[in-house]
Amino acid sequence: MTRFSMLDLATSAPGRTVREALAEVVPAARAAEAAGYHRVWYAEHHNMQAVASSATAVLVGHVAAHTSSIRLGAGGVMLPNHSPLAIAEQFGTLAELHPGRIDLGLGRAPGGDLAMLAALRRRPEDSERFPTDVVELASYLGDGLPTEAVNAYPGRGTKVPLYILGSSLFGANLAARLGLPYAFASHFAPDALDVALATYRRSFRPSAACPEPYAIVAANVVASDDAAEAAHTFRAVLRERVRRFVLRPGAELSDVDVETILDGSHGERVRHMMSVSAVGKVADVRGYVGELLERTGADEIIVAHQVPELRARVRSIELLAEALA
Template sequence: MTTNQATFFNNIPLSVLDLAPINEGSNAGQSYKNTVDLAQHVEKWGFNRYWLAEHHNMPGIASSATSVVIGHVAGATDRIRVGSGGVMLPNHASLVIAEQFGTLESLYPGRIDLGLGRAPGSDQATAYALRRTLNTTPEDFPQQVEELESYFDENSSARVRAYPGTGLNIPIWLLGSSGFSARLAAMKGLPFSFASHFSPDYTLPALKIYRDHFQPSENMDKPYAMLGVNIVAADTDERAQYLATSQQQQFLSITRGQPSRLQPPVENIDDLWAPHEKAAVAKTLESPASIIGGPETVKQKLEEFIKETEADELIINSQIFHHKDRLRSYEIVGELMK
């Protein structure tokens, strides 16, 4: 690694995306304990922010009540920013989200991020159960964002106000896995987070849309893009490949339409899937946004990804079964920032 490469890499903040995984044989209560322990460790290791993702009807994910878990993590940490990666806005009334995050910002001032997505974060039946009689769709997302922003505007003359919420400066991020939110984030002058970790093919096109169309706002004068990356790091490449079979099994279960709890790693993943299923999982978890290996492998591949994308920040998802192995994975990545 040259001096220029080292400087470039060390200037990139690294953050954490946590789905609060529920392991096979465990429960949500233990997941939350693991989440708090991980957040406390990565704060010590110098990570920038800790985001939790909203998913529903997924037996292996415990972060469905996202704002509640954010409050739990923020209360157990001191400095790290905590937020949503993201709240799926079409599932909710904008006023409720404004009040929830206004509450979080009031409790933990200067530490809360509000990342917004337009997908349901679930299947269509679950999306309907969440919305009941609400006639909203993901296509209404731009209007919902405008409405949400208005609740934080202390100069709003609207009859309905968000208390707490109004007048608070909570950073709003737009999240996406295609060009839609990239274009909206550019138009509104907002920071943008792209889900490279499960939509790698669209990463560069979405970034181009965002950067080419970015319009400065009162909060940002230039684009800021954070990219999702899957990383399974261990002390050796062989150990990392073994640990990564848990994440591969998770995506395999989703591919089959049978989402499950996070499974323990296996010696031979090829025993579990057919060739077409292997190809489907590989397409989702393909490099360069999915990195598996020991410290040197992870460092090299991260440098290549940053150079290709010119990312301003990376947010790392690590679906690893044993908590001590997950901690070690983030510790290895954290050491690269030193």
């Protein structure tokens, strides 16, 4: 059976605080663990009021301490924002505290805008070092000394599994060249999905860590016992995306006005961004995800449950497991 996993951004819905969003991370992970999910990942984003998962290592450690078996990790750390040594020490520490449960997905994007980069004391051109930074990070987590002078303690010998994340051919080529698993962010950037997976598999070079290509495909899911409720929830999520990505900062419009924008040409960007989405009852979700897996041949699907309210999100987590059982 294809593995299924969860991506959690610790999203705070309108009118709710960051603290409230973070308080729901453990219950959601426990629900995924009980339902048989393979892993939960948390993604690094910055300067986004609705996303509370910026400090991925802190969040992974917190959830690991309150779960028992599910794999946990970053999906991912935006490596150009960090020193490879610092990330090796962070995730090496997590691996020593929670052996056999920690993953490390790596992305090249900054996870924010130019103002955010300046606040992190980083530059846009730092992303050009991404391939060499991945190799350096892998050396810190391996058994050998990366240099005569520098080592990662904790980190050395933990062999934390690395994954390359991407939404373009760059990540696909890099993952293939380094012999690493590849996760495609089709839950918000679906355009290059098919060609990226084909490129990755065609160019893949086996490694000790990953002897065969391993592809993870991301999707959005809103599963409910009531199809109309699922559709209503997903439509509300689309409206929030319009407010975040289409409207000017500070603009205040009613839901009716946003609906008009969403159905027009300006809303097409949002609708397309969220086009890889399974919405409905168990049978609907099973059918959509089954077609996606058949189309992509993915070894694993990782889903973002786009359900703001915790109880309904937990039910969506359970229903996806039921759909894929």
